Amino acid sequence: MTATASAPAVRHFLRFDDFTREEVEHVLSRAAVIKDRFKRYQCYQPLVDRTLAMVFEKASTRTRVSFEAGMYQLGGSVIHLTTGDSQLGRSEPIEDTARVISRMVDIVMIRTFGQEKIVRFAAHSRVPVINGLTNEFHPCQVLADILTFVEHRGPIAGRTVAWIGDANNMAYTWLQAARLLGFRVNVSTPPGYALQPELAPAGDHFRTFTSPAEAACGADLVTTDVWASMGFEAENQARRSAFAGWQVNAELMRQARPDALFMHCLPAHRGEEVAAEVLDGPQSVAWDEAENRLHAQKALLEFLLLGRNVK
Ligand code: CP
Ligand code: NVA
Numbered sequence: 001m002t003a004t005a006s007a008p009a010v011r012h013f014l015r016f017d018d019f020t021r022e023e024v025e026h027v028l029s030r031a032a033v034i035k036d037r038f039k040r041y042q043c044y045q046p047l048v049d050r051t052l053a054m055v056f057e058k059a060s061t062r063t064r065v066s067f068e069a070g071m072y073q074l075g076g077s078v079i080h081l082t083t084g085d086s087q088l089g090r091s092e093p094i095e096d097t098a099r100v101i102s103r104m105v106d107i108v109m110i111r112t113f114g115q116e117k118i119v120r121f122a123a124h125s126r127v128p129v130i131n132g133l134t135n136e137f138h139p140c141q142v143l144a145d146i147l148t149f150v151e152h153r154g155p156i157a158g159r160t161v162a163w164i165g166d167a168n169n170m171a172y173t174w175l176q177a178a179r180l181l182g183f184r185v186n187v188s189t190p191p192g193y194a195l196q197p198e199l200a201p202a203g204d205h206f207r208t209f210t211s212p213a214e215a216a217c218g219a220d221l222v223t224t225d226v227w228a229s230m231g232f233e234a235e236n237q238a239r240r241s242a243f244a245g246w247q248v249n250a251e252l253m254r255q256a257r258p259d260a261l262f263m264h265c266l267p268a269h270r271g272e273e274v275a276a277e278v279l280d281g282p283q284s285v286a287w288d289e290a291e292n293r294l295h296a297q298k299a300l301l302e303f304l305l306l307g308r309n310v311k
Contacts, residue, residue, distance in 0.1 A: 010125065010126065010127060010128055011128055011304055012122045012125075012128055012129045012130070012304075013128070013129075013130045013131060013139055013140075013300060013304065014115070014118055014119060014122055014129065014130075014131045014137070014139070015115075015131065015137050015139055015173075015176060016137065016139040016142055016143070016173050016176040016177050016180065017176045017177075017179065017180050018139075019180075020180075021180050021181055021182075023303070024143070024146075024177075024180065024181065026303065026308065027143065027296070027299045027300055027303050028143070028146065028147050028150065028296070028299070030299035030302060030303065030310065031143075031147050031292070031295045031296045031298070031299035032147070032151075032295075034295055034298045034299055034302070035292075035295035038073065038294075038295065038298075044073075044074065045073075045074055045075025046074060046075065046302060046306060046310060047071065047074040047075045047076035047301065047302070047305060047306075048075035048076065049075075049076070050071075050074075050075075050076040050077075050106040050107070050305055051076060051077050051078070051079065051104070051105040051106050051107075052067065052071045052076060052077070052078045052079070052105065052106070052107050052108070052109060052301070053078075053079045053081065053101050053104075053105040053107075053108045053109070054067055054068070054078060054079065054080050054081065054108075054109045054110075054111075054132070055081045055082075055086070055088070055097075055101075055108065055109070055110045055111070055112070056080070056081070056082045056083075056111045056132075057082070057083045057088070057110075057111060057112040057113060058111050058112070058113070058133065058230045058231070059230065060111055060132070060133075061267070062266060062290050062293050063109075063111060063132045063133065063140065063293070064080070065294075066293035066294040066297055067109055067132070067297055068080065069294060070294050070295075070297050070298040070301065071301060073298065074298055074301060074302065076106075076301075079105065094117055094120050094121050094124075095120055095121075095123075095124045096124075097121070098120070098121040098122070098123075098124035098125045098129075099124050099125075101125075102124075102125040102126040102127045103126060105127065106127055106305060107127050107128045107129075107130070107301065107304060107305055108121070108125060108127060108128070108129045108130070109129075109130040109131075109132045110129060110130070110131065110132055111132035111133045111134075112133075112134055113134065113135055113231055114134065114135055114136070115131075115134045115135065115136040115137060117134070118131055118134055128304040128305070130297075130300065130304070133169060133230075134169060135169060135229070135231060136169055136172055136199055137169050137172055137173045137176070138169045138170050138173050138265065139173055139176075140293065140296065140297055140300065141170060141173070141265045141289075141293070142170070142173040142174055142176075142177050143296045143297075143300065144289055144290075144292040144293045144295075144296040144297070145223070145263055145265070145289050145292075146177060146181070147292045147295065147296050148263070148285050148288045148289045148292050149221060149261065149263075151288070151292075152261055152285060152288075153220065153221075153259075153261065156181055156183045157181055157182040157183055158182065158183060159183045159184070159220040159221065160183065160184050160185075160186060160218060160219045160220050160221075161174060161178065161183060161184070161185045161186070161219060161220065161221045161222075161223060162185075162186045162188070162212075162215045162216040162219035162221070162222045162223070162256065163185050163186070163187045163188070163215070163223055163224070164188050164212045164215060164216065164222065164223070164224045164246055164248050164252070164273075165188075165189065165224040165225060165227060165243060165246045165248075165273050166189065166193060166225060166226070166227055166228075166229065166239075166243070166273075167187070167189045167193055167194060167195040167196065167200075168225055168229045169229065170223075170225045170265055171187065171189075171195065171200075171225070172195075172199045172200060174223070175187075175195075175200050175205065175206050178205040178206060179203055179205040182205075183205070184204070184205055184206065184207070185205065185206040185207075186206070186207055186208075186209055186214075186215040186216070186217075186219060187206055187207070187208045187209065187215060188208070188209040188210065188211060188212040188214070188215035188216075188246065189208075189246070190242045190243050190245070190246055191242070192242060193239075193242060193243070194208070195208065212245065212246050212248075212252060213252060213255045214255075216252050216253070216255040216256045217255045217256070218255075218256065218257060219255075219256040219257065219260055220256075220257055220259075220260055220261070221256075221260060221261045221262075221263060222248055222252070222253060222256050222260055222261070222262050222263075223262070223263040223264065224246075224248045224264060224273045224274055225264065225265055225273065226267070226268070226269060226272070226273055227239040227240065227242075227243040227246075227269075227272055227273050240272070243272075243273065246273070247272065247273060247274065247275060248262065248273065248274045248275065248278050249274075249275035249277065249278060250275065250277050250278060250281070253278055253281075253283060260283060261283055261284075261285050262274075262278050262279070262281070262283045262284045262285070262286070263284075263285060263286060263289055264279060264284075264286045264289075265289065266286060266289070266290055268286070
């Protein structure tokens with residue numbers, strides 16, 4: 001080591017594959033420990049005096065509540081900003097916002113539109129930045145979803161996930177997770193709504209299917225999401241017609257393995273992308289997924305702020 005050795009680079013979680021497989025496995029195993037302690041009312045507050053700033057440029061229920069509750073439970077505190085109540089809404093550059101916020105807090109979570117915006121923020125941040133959803137990716141949700149799968153069915157490596165519906169932020173993040181963790185995704189999207197190759201580089205980790213039934217065939221997990229994501233509301237009407245054959249209902253679930261799970265990141269529209277019989281049925285683990293946002297993100301905050309120096 002030289003006297004001029006530079007400080008280690010700040011780690012961010014902007015995409016699922018910003019972490020190695022081993023790091024994801026570490027975070028998942030810590031999530032299980034932190035969850036177990038929480039369920040037993042054991043106080044675990046390693047983040048006393050640490051502050052999380054959350055920046056929301058889109059609406060949220062789960063992401064806000066899970067990060068805010070999680071940070072307080074770990075002993076830290078939280079600042080909540082939106083576009084409307086900050087200078088972001090009055091065109092302060094994202095780079096300047098990053099420089100300022102990251103001198104005052106220890107970690108930042110951002111929910112915004114284009115991924116490039118969060119990348120620019122991170123490039124000018126002194127502290128770790130977490131992607132709380134962009135148009136392209138939703139890594140915190142897939143972290144919680146994999147924790148949920150593992151709890152119910154064991155390791156996800158070698159399994160098959162069926163993605164039915166829109167080629168959106170959740171779909172692209174599932175593909176990153178599949179490549180990293182060694183499982184496969186069968187993707188079925190309607191004509192005109194296919195995966196964008198630049199967000200889904202080809203590989204053995206996914207296959208595309210014209211028919212949703214073929215994509216679901218033999219799957220260990222069937223998952224879907226809204227037909228029009230936040231920011232795409234103007235396309236609601238057109239998408240309702242285009243996606244009509246891509247509803248996850250009991251008939252589609254019968255194509256999957258008999259013990260297949262159903263997941264949805266929520267919020268859901270019963271009668272559109274998912275039938276009530278599935279979302280509210282015995283194969284659905286949607287409520288576990290939502291709860292696991294809390295536990296997975298507490299482990300993520302712990303990892304980004306403390307590394308592996310934890311007990
Ligand atoms: N799944 C999810 O991110 O939910 P919110 O939009 O409510 O945060
Ligand atoms: N794909 C959805 C996920 C919401 C949590 C959206 O971006 O609106």
